[in-house]
Amino acid sequence: HVQLVESGGGSVQPGGSLRLSCAASGDTFTRYTMSWYRQAPGKEREMVATIFNTGNTRYYADSMKGRFTISRDNAKNTVYLQMNSLKPEDTAVYYCQAKSGYVERWGQGTLVTVSS
Numbered sequence: 001h002v003q004l005v006e007s008g009g010g011s012v013q014p015g016g017s018l019r020l021s022c023a024a025s026g027d028t029f030t031r032y033t034m035s036w037y038r039q040a041p042g043k044e045r046e047m048v049a050t051i052f053n054t055g056n057t058r059y060y061a062d063s064m065k066g067r068f069t070i071s072r073d074n075a076k077n078t079v080y081l082q083m084n085s086l087k088p089e090d091t092a093v094y095y096c097q098a099k100s101g102y103v104e105r106w107g108q109g110t111l112v113t114v115s116s
Helices: none
Strands: 003-007 010-012 018-025 033-039 046-051 058-060 068-073 078-083 092-100 103-106 110-114
Touching (some): 033 068, 033 078, 046 078
Parallel strands (some): 010 110
Antiparallel strands (some): 003 018, 018 078, 033 046, 033 092, 068 078, 092 110
């Protein structure tokens, strides 16, 4: 099955931007719907954004609409999350998920810290 490796996390000031990447390997990337989730300290993991196989259909959590953009490059087996206008409440570990039928795989997560 697919293996996922996230990158691009770090520290940024409020109002700043970051782009997360999730590189997939080990299986046919286009089999999978890809999503970003996040988990803040002391909170449950929540869905951030989802993009379907061809990239034509995307969904966002309400609090991320207009600030975050999910995209995928099927030629590079990579999904991205562009995050703009970051807020302190966006601080979390961000996880990449691949899902195809009953198969679900997660990356190890990348930490995003938004602080002045």
